[in-house]
Amino acid sequence: MSTAVMPARIAEGSPRVKAKISGVVYFLVFVTGVFGFSVGGRYVVSNDATATAANILAHESLFRLGLASSLIATALYIAVTALFYDLFKPANRSVSLLAAFFSLVGCATGGVSFLLLLAPLVLLKGAQYLSVFNVEQLQALALACLKLAGEANNIGLVFFGVYCLLIGYLIFKSNFLPRILGAAMTFAGLGWLTGSFASFLSPPLIKVLFPYIMWPGMLGEASLTVWLLVKGVNVQRWKEQVSAARESFT
């Protein structure tokens, strides 16, 4: 598909193309997000500020690349949000808008976590004005910033959790996507919410739950992505639902 053709197709509003594009962008969110997350997490040595600082300084470019990748993931998720708003409008316009609002707040929360991921580089680069702190103190501050970045991420998950729940509901209400995907997204939303609230209430608990608590969310969102990429939406039913929505409004 040439780039010149693509915008025309979107303007035409073919739900199939829109679904495919959403699938592609959603897939790219996974790639960039997982890369960013794994790079960011790799250098943090829990409770060892010196080792963490040494890691980050030794792999500064990769650390920055991970950060850039996370930023791109967030930008792409904003695109998914806008595409899903359009795609699910026929199922229920108000709920679709509500969902988009939640996702946008979640995406913006990522902004603070990126700032906190960038802070260690500022603290550790040995600027003259920072010499009033000793090296160990700067390293401790850097590690505290990284931990806080994780918490900002958890705050974002609250809103992404609600987003997944609402998308699940919209899939249930839609006639153009299989209901099982609605169940998967509901499950994903519950997973993110459980994970974030568990981390607020009991950090030890989340250490036990950690890799597993990611599964419902990852699986739910991955299954929707794959479906959109491979199958798209049932175009005829989508159009039927659009006209039904128009009639009910007037």
Add this chain to the structure above:
Amino acid sequence: MAELIAQASPRRMARITGVLYLLTIVTGIFAQGFVSERLVVPNDAAATAINILTQKSLFQLGFIVYMIEMACNIAVTALFYELLRPVSRSVSLLAAFLGLAACTIKTLSRVFYIAPLFVLGSSHYLTVFNMEQLQALAFLFLRVNDQGAGMAFPFFGFAAILKGYLILRSNFLPRFLGAWSALAGLGWLTFLSPTLGNRLFPYTAAFGLLGAAAMILWLLIVGVNEQRWKEQSSGQTSF
């Protein structure tokens, strides 16, 4: 809840808005008034740190309630967009976007509400600081949280002024609610100068809360005039 919205009956929507608005106010008052302000001792980092550590669960509960407050606030923002859309879709969208920006700023500042737990916890790596330094850092974070939340007020203010304008021009909600909302919005604009905003806060908050209470009661008990809402919305493009 979503079930009810799907029917798109404006009266139902008004009721749901009323319930979620009430929840926003109640959770906000709880987290701010009963947790944050009880544990934070003005200008005393040590006492604040001791309070937070001895009543850690309450402090964490405060955080969770803040999150619920924000979730309700986002939903109310989206619902008001729907309710006031028949008056003017573009102005209503602008009000919603401003409200959304305010919600975002407030949510972001809450990162610094929870941050004290990260420096006050007895992690080994923090022993390079002495206790007073960690307590001062924790207190600094709480101040950033407060200032950040304060920065959200002008955005809420602009949104409230626009909502007030929309209600005044609507045929389905009483005009005094619109006037009140616009005046309360002007009050929140005092936070464009944080010093002025903080000094006038008790009055602005009291006036705003009374207006919110009136709005909530109206939405819960009377709702909106359904027929007039539909009449006004037929002039707008529907989709």
